Amino acid sequence: MSAHRNLPPLPALRIFEAASRRQSFLLAARELNLTPGAVSKQIRQLEEHLGLPLFERLHREVRLTAAGAIYARAIGQLFEDLRAATAEVMVSPAADKLVVWCAPWFLKAWLLPRLERFRALRPGLQMDLRTGESSEAIDPKADIAIRLGLGTWARMRSEFLIPQEIAAVCTPAYLRREGLSQPFAFGDFVVLDSANTPHHLELWKQAAGMAGVEPRERIVFQSxxxxxxxxxxxxxxxxxxxxFVEAELANGRLVCPWPARTRTDRSYWLTWRDRFNLPPAASAFRRWILAEFRRE
Known part of the structure; x- marks a missing residue:
């Protein structure tokens, strides 16, 4: 029996993947440079091959059936793996290149100050450092990534690096200007909060025993x-x-008015695709960063 006997036509799968992702035959047709009629015909042939409908045809839209949604998740992941594998084999084995995606705060506060130590171990390495606001949607071209989250990304291997902790810091100059001294009162402070993590303030206040106490002013920033x-x-x-501010606390540029610290439910993780071997440069980066954390 042929191993391909039960496989549906591959062109139809490509069209189904686009149509299910776009939730539109018209948008899939534009993406694939086809006519909507050609997309509809291929989807119909795929449904006939499977013996069940994948889409509900409504008046001006299409909607995945329950079976279609299950199939779309599986086919979507297969195409994502195919794109990743294609990107991997298209890179010349002789090219000493490393693409790293890194959460922005970790990149600025931890990785960049230490990066020369890794580069000294790999002279001539071409590094491509990428970042973004969300660890849930990283650049698919990354060989390895440092992400903030729960460590449960699908089809990824994850190694724990550090927890996400919260402490309250300010400069000694701010305390002097505002005339603030121990014992500090939280109600005398201006809090610089982030719209990305609005719950962190309440978490820290609970850890500091100040739940229900409000600051004098709260200024919200985008990040x-x-x-x-x-x-x-x-x-x-x-x-x-x-x-991330150990150096600033050690040299006195920053101070913690209260010793309270608390952890969130998220941590920083080193991640890579679990179905692919790490390229040599990425493997060296992994060994280096884990050694750095053991040393520190």
Missing amino acids: NETAFAAALTDHGLALVNPY
Whole structure:
């Protein structure tokens, strides 16, 4: 019996993947440079091959059936694996190149200050550092990634790096300017908060025993990074991962008015696709970063 006997036509699968992802025959046709009629015909042939409908045809739209949704998830993952495998084999084995995706706060506060140590181990390595706001949607071309989350990304291997902790910091200059001294009162402080993590303030207040106490003022920034930048320029109290500001705390540029720290449910993880071997440069990066954390 042929191993291909039960497989549906591959062109139809490509069209189904686009149509299910777009939820539209018209948009799939535009993406694939086909006519809507050609898309509809291929989907119909696929349904006949499977013996069940994949889409409900409504007046001006199409909607996946229950079976279609199950099939779409599986086919979508197969095409994602195919794209990743294609990108992997198209890279010349002789090319000493590494594409790293990194969560922005980790990139700025931890990786960049230490990056020369890794580069010294791999002279001539061409590095491509990429980042983005969400660890849920990283660049698919990344060989390896440092992500913030629960460590449960589908079809990815994950190695724990550090937890996401929260501490409150400010500059000594801010305390002097506002005339603040121990014992500190939270109600006297301006809090520099982030719209990305609005729940962190309440988490920290609970850990500090100040649930229900409000600051004098709360300024909301678009990201944690901009809130921290404001704290460094003496504008108030920011919530940060203390691991990322160890140097500033050690040299006195920042202080913690209260010793309270707490953890969120998220951590930083080193991740890569579980179906593919790490390229040599990515494997060297993994060994280096794990050794750095053991050393620290």
